Amino acid sequence: MVGVEGTTVGGYIIERQLGKGGMGTVYSARHPRLPRVDAVKILSEERSGDPHFRARFLREAEVAARLQHPNLVAVRDRGEQDGRLWIAMQYVEGVDVGVLITRGPAVLDVARAVHILTEAARGLDELHRAGLLHRDVKPANLLVAAQPGGPDRVLVTDFGIARAADDSTTLAGAGGIAATLAYAAPEQISGAAVDRRADVYALGATLYHMLAGTIPFPRNSPGSAMYAHLHEPPPRPSARNPRVPKAFDAVIARAMAKRPSDRYDSCGALAEAAAAALNGDRSPRRAWRGVLAAAAFALVLVLLGAGWIVSARETPSVAGPHLPVADSVDPAQWGAYAYMVEALPELLPAFPFGTGYQDLAVCYPLATTADTISLDASAPVGHLFCLGDRDPAESVEVYCNADRSPMGPNRSFAKVEGDQSWTRRSGSGHVFWGSDLYSGTGTFLDGKTWGVLEVYFNDPARNFCRVRVIGAGPTGTILRDRWWADAPL
Structure with missing residues (x-):
């Protein structure tokens, strides 16, 4: 059976299951020739049996495999076995941003959120330059590996629903709305044409989640959440979290504007605006507060110990x-x-x-x-x-x-x-x-x-x-x- 411990997929020797989601299941696997462990995602039978998805997946994997960027999880191989599509990716040790959010502001403060945003924006802009859109930017798809004595290493992962930027097919077509609803741009929900500014919107929604500790439009049903994305004004993070400088309200408002033309033109431009909002609020008192927060964060890292093992996947953490x-x-x-x-x-x-x-x-x-x-x-x-x-x-x-x-x-x-x-x-x-x-x-x-x-x-x-x-x-x-x-x- 494909994916059982000890079996091989494309030459990779499956070791253990790391995570499972709607797109498929991710395993750690030994490279057949090199002393290296990769992450192998085996797509679900439903996905593998869809001819439109198969063609899109194979095309995207070929483009993604040519990308080499420090903020993108590397795609190393792809293929098919026993009728199931699979893709091999770089194995990353750390946690995703969704996990950091659950640990609260003592772990994910405003400065760290802006750093994560900036690094993720670099990876997404590289993806856009290659002619791809991510279409599912969210905290669970941003991996964070802490580096002793240095800043977090941040990698964007899970290109399972990415498409070429010039693909005119919208997410309201046969495949439905593929993006996670909590971060989906209005044009994705309505089925309009989508470009890189849909990723800007989702990255802005992700920034809001990091700052406020909650998704932008928490509602009682997906229908009401869709309505909020389409019609309600972007929320103000400072209203939810008083520790967030009010300058971030304007950053979120522009990043999550209803019309793509009113948003930042790139993820990098959003990151620059967020950095300006942070630096503009650095009074001497706040500077000392930042030093104390950094010391507290270092203590938290010591207490937490080793993080979970994660890799490219659609589940909140590849460890499960x-x-x-x-x-x-x-x-x-x-x-x-x-x-x-x-x-x-x-x-x-x-x-x-x-x-x-x-x-x-x-x-x-x-x-x-x-x-x-x-x-x-x-x-x-x-x-x-x-x-x-x-x-x-x-x-x-x-x-x-x-x-x-x-x-x-x-x-x-x-x-x-x-x-x-x-x-x-x-x-x-x-x-x-x-x-x-x-x-x-x-x-x-x-x-x-x-x-x-x-x-x-x-x-x-x-x-x-x-x-x-x-x-x-x-x-x-x-x-x-x-x-x-x-x-x-």
Whole structure:
């Protein structure tokens, strides 16, 4: 079987799985002749079987393989085996920016965010000069390797959906919106023509996330997030994080302008503006504060020890999805809903604007009326709504009885395609999958049939909760295969 430990792919000897996502699975692999370990991504069967995607992938890989830049993960080889496309890339030791964001401002301060932005911009501008667009710039696709005694080394990765800049096909075509919604430019969402300024927008959204600790438009549904990208003004990072100089508000406003012509013309121009906003706020008092912050950061590095191993992939970390450590959950930030996150610590983010399994994003509590409520407002049945990465989960919802009474299986959707009991090291339970027609919701779900998967638990530590996942297709089978199979439950 392709990808099993000890098998070979294109001559590479597979060692272990590093990460998995909608595009495929990434493994560490020994080079057949050189004393070197590379990262080999084996694309999913669905992707490999799409003739349009195959042609695009092979074309992009050839262009990317010719790129040599210190801020781009090197593409070293590509091919096909047993009907599956694969690509070999440089193996990078470190963490991605998504991981740094979850560690908070003590690790990712404003100065470090600007440095990461600047290095990433150099790589993206090189990609653009080569005639490619990235189209999925986000924190999880920026790798950071700390260098003792020097600045962070930053590399842009995951060109799995990159296309030639002169390709007139838009992301609203047969392939759908491939970019991660939280950072997608308005023209990507609407299906208009896309150029390098879509990457500028996404890089600006990524900068906002680094500065504010949350995605630019946290909403209760992908539909409302799309509306925000299309119509609502860019958010102000200083309003979310008082440590951010107000000059960054104007930087984000221009980078995330609705019209491409109103944005910075290049990622480098955005980085220059961010550096100016940072340097313009360097009063003597702030300079001393920066020295103290640097010392604190050095101490944090010592305490944290070695970072995770990451490489080019579409998952939040190539070592696996974002799996918050159980004791990293901050009950104070979750308020009345802390008991839900403590019951499912590897699925949900450690704090509300963090990231969880398969890039699960910002989670909010909902009332029975589907309106957002305060985290301090308790309810007999807690309901957390989280945005998925749309590949394959549109959204993930968790329901828990506050009195911890068992929540028995009742599969709350129309059509069941399958159900089974499950047993894992973590416990046991039951899982259903199928589809449901949504009507009268007033959201993007209205009038459409969506795939649904629900998970129930037997053990008392979790049997008062259920997990409901809505998928990007009309059946629940894709959720069973690509979400449930590796779900940390």
